[in-house]
Amino acid sequence: MVDPEERRREVVDAVFRVVARGGIQQATLRNVAAEAGLAVGSVRHYFASHRELLMAAAREMVRRVDVRVAAQRERRHPGDDLCLVAQEVVGQFLPLDSARAEETAVWLDFVAAARTDPALGEIAAELHDGLRDVAGRLLHRLGVDDPVAVEHLAAVLDGLALGATLHPDRLSPDTIRAVLHRHLTQLPGAADESEDPDT
Amino acid sequence: MVDPEERRREVVDAVFRVVARGGIQQATLRNVAAEAGLAVGSVRHYFASHRELLMAAAREMVRRVDVRVAAQRERRHPGDDLCLVAQEVVGQFLPLDSARAEETAVWLDFVAAARTDPALGEIAAELHDGLRDVAGRLLHRLGVDDPVAVEHLAAVLDGLALGATLHPDRLSPDTIRAVLHRHLTQLPGAADESEDPDT
DNA sequence: GCTTTTATAGCACGACCGTGCTACGTTTTA
DNA sequence: TAAAACGTAGCACGGTCGTGCTATAAAAGC
Numbered sequence: 001m002v003d004p005e006e007r008r009r010e011v012v013d014a015v016f017r018v019v020a021r022g023g024i025q026q027a028t029l030r031n032v033a034a035e036a037g038l039a040v041g042s043v044r045h046y047f048a049s050h051r052e053l054l055m056a057a058a059r060e061m062v063r064r065v066d067v068r069v070a071a072q073r074e075r076r077h078p079g080d081d082l083c084l085v086a087q088e089v090v091g092q093f094l095p096l097d098s099a100r101a102e103e104t105a106v107w108l109d110f111v112a113a114a115r116t117d118p119a120l121g122e123i124a125a126e127l128h129d130g131l132r133d134v135a136g137r138l139l140h141r142l143g144v145d146d147p148v149a150v151e152h153l154a155a156v157l158d159g160l161a162l163g164a165t166l167h168p169d170r171l172s173p174d175t176i177r178a179v180l181h182r183h184l185t186q187l188p189g190a191a192d193e194s195e196d197p198d199t
Numbered sequence: 200m201v202d203p204e205e206r207r208r209e210v211v212d213a214v215f216r217v218v219a220r221g222g223i224q225q226a227t228l229r230n231v232a233a234e235a236g237l238a239v240g241s242v243r244h245y246f247a248s249h250r251e252l253l254m255a256a257a258r259e260m261v262r263r264v265d266v267r268v269a270a271q272r273e274r275r276h277p278g279d280d281l282c283l284v285a286q287e288v289v290g291q292f293l294p295l296d297s298a299r300a301e302e303t304a305v306w307l308d309f310v311a312a313a314r315t316d317p318a319l320g321e322i323a324a325e326l327h328d329g330l331r332d333v334a335g336r337l338l339h340r341l342g343v344d345d346p347v348a349v350e351h352l353a354a355v356l357d358g359l360a361l362g363a364t365l366h367p368d369r370l371s372p373d374t375i376r377a378v379l380h381r382h383l384t385q386l387p388g389a390a391d392e393s394e395d396p397d398t
Numbered sequence: 399g400c401t402t403t404t405a406t407a408g409c410a411c412g413a414c415c416g417t418g419c420t421a422c423g424t425t426t427t428a
Numbered sequence: 429t430a431a432a433a434c435g436t437a438g439c440a441c442g443g444t445c446g447t448g449c450t451a452t453a454a455a456a457g458c
Contacts, residue, residue: 002405023315025224028445039407040446046405050446105314111365112311115304116222121365128366148377151370155358155378162357163350166310166320167327171350178347179354186385201435227415238437239416245435249416 008046008056011036015057020102024109027054051119058110058123064103065127068092069134083184086138090180093131093157095164096173104165131157144187156183207245207255210235214256219301223308226253250318257309257322263302264326267291268333282383285337289379292330292356294363295372303364330356343386355382 014036018027029050033043047053072089095101107127114124135153139145160179164171213235217226228249232242246252271288294300306326313323334352338344359378363370 004404007405021315023312026315029447030445041408042406044447045407108311108314111361112307113222115307115365116220116225124365128362128369146381148374148381151362151374152355152378152381155355155362156351157358158361159354159356159358162310162361163327163354166314166323170327175347175350179351182345182347182351186387188385203435206435228417229415240438241436243417244437 004046009060011038011043011046011053012057012060015053016102016106019057019106019109024054024113027057029053055119055123058114058120061103061107061110062123062126062130065093065130069130082142083181086142086184087177087180089134089138090153090157091177093134094160094176094180095168096176101165101168104161108162108165128154139187142184142187149187153183156180203245208259210237210242210245210252211256211259214252215301215305218256218305218308223253223312226256228252254318254322257313257319260302260306260309261322261325261329264292264329268329281341282380285341285383286376286379288333288337289352289356290376292333293359293375293379294367295375300364300367303360307361307364327353338386341383341386348386352382355379 011032014032015027018031018035022031029040029043032053033040036043043053047056069089069092072092076085076089092100093104095104110120111124111127114120132150132154135157136147136150139149139153156179160171160176164173164176210231213231214226217230217234221230228239228242231252232239235242242252246255268288268291271291275284275288291299292303294303309319310323310326313319331349331353334356335346335349338348338352355378359370359375363372363375
């Protein structure tokens with residue numbers, strides 16, 4: 001009758017809502033089941049354990065980011081201003097609207113939990129690698145190939161996400177955009193051509 | 200004959216160790232008491248409730264950062280290379296050695312928890328304001344007064360702390376220093392800082 | 399038809415939690 | 429010296445948690 005795949009997604013969505021509202025420690029089976037409108041036993045029919053539920057949610061987070069990056073890659077055009085494109089791409093990871101603010105909040109809780117949870121840590125590492133990959137590709141297109149620059153940009157993105165999630169009143173979307181613009185326009189070697197003929 | 204002040208500090212230290220090892224959700228009264236070598240009732244003699252214990256720990260975190268900043272301010276000399284001084288000051292907030300790595304890990308858990316805990320949130324806001332204050336003062340000394348630059352530097356610091364805490368194997372202290380150096384030497388409007396101590 | 403699998407729900411157990419309360423030496427005070 | 433305060437410890441209660449297990453109705457397969 002019901003698509004198991006969809007039920008799982010519904011439950012994972014419930015996890016996201018619960019975590020966004022009350023933190024990851026509130027993501028108990030009972031709370032998630034109530035949020036999803038199910039009984040605890042029903043949730044456990046789809047997720048064998050609490051841990052598995054949380055890992056599924058983490059993986060879904062990774063998937064959503066991947067989808068977003070792919071969509072952004074589709075949308076770009078060769079004639080666009082590279083710097084503007086870059087801002088849009090990295091903006092996908094930042095809480096510039098309420099939907100992404102919620103996602104970022106969940107992200108923060110998960111990565112913090114990942115520090116002391118090896119299983120989650122693996123997934124968090126995937127997330128971070130993905131971010132660095134995007135940053136690296138972006139910088140390469142801008143003519144910057146310094147690996148330090150990649151870490152630099154990644155740090156700015158993480159820092160902005162963290163700051164805006166923790167203190168949204170002091171780090172508005174406009175300020176985020178300003179910092180982003182500042183960072184991208186100050187890249188050295190962006191205008192001149194230090195082309196690498198290896199690719 | 201024990202100094203109550205010192206007992207409290209010992210217990211708070213135990214909190215830090217427990218959080219660093221297993222995350223903030225492991226900082227239960229029982230775990231902290233065991234780590235401190237006390238009974239639960241004894242801990243509760245100094246901290247009326249679990250919440251109060253955690254808030255005391257958070258406040259102690261703020262205090263330590265303040266102490267560190269003050270100490271750094273003492274140490275600087277007028278003739279020093281401003282950029283190097285800046286790196287040292289700002290490095291006080293980053294996990295460049297194991298002690299600070301532990302502190303940063305605890306910091307991450309606390310600020311993540313602060314998102315959904317108003318009491319902790321207030322303390323976390325203090326922390327963030329302090330960081331921005333230091334960043335602003337530093338940039339001012341370097342001849343930069345752009346408020347966006349302050350947010351930019353603060354974001355880099357937060358991002359580096361987060362990245363190094365979550366993935367210490369991929370973001371080594373050397374890399375952190377490189378990113379920091381990169382950020383500080385690329386500041387626009389900063390006078391050329393190399394070997395000209397008498398300005 | 400009948401049987402097997404699936405979806406949903408609920409109960410009960412053991413573990414851990416914060417906390418109110420009491421007990422009992424030891425130190426300080428009057 | 430008697431009394432009050434302090435430091436330390438522990439018990440017990442009510443609550444929440446994950447989870448093993450069972451029940452039951454609906455769907456799927458034969």
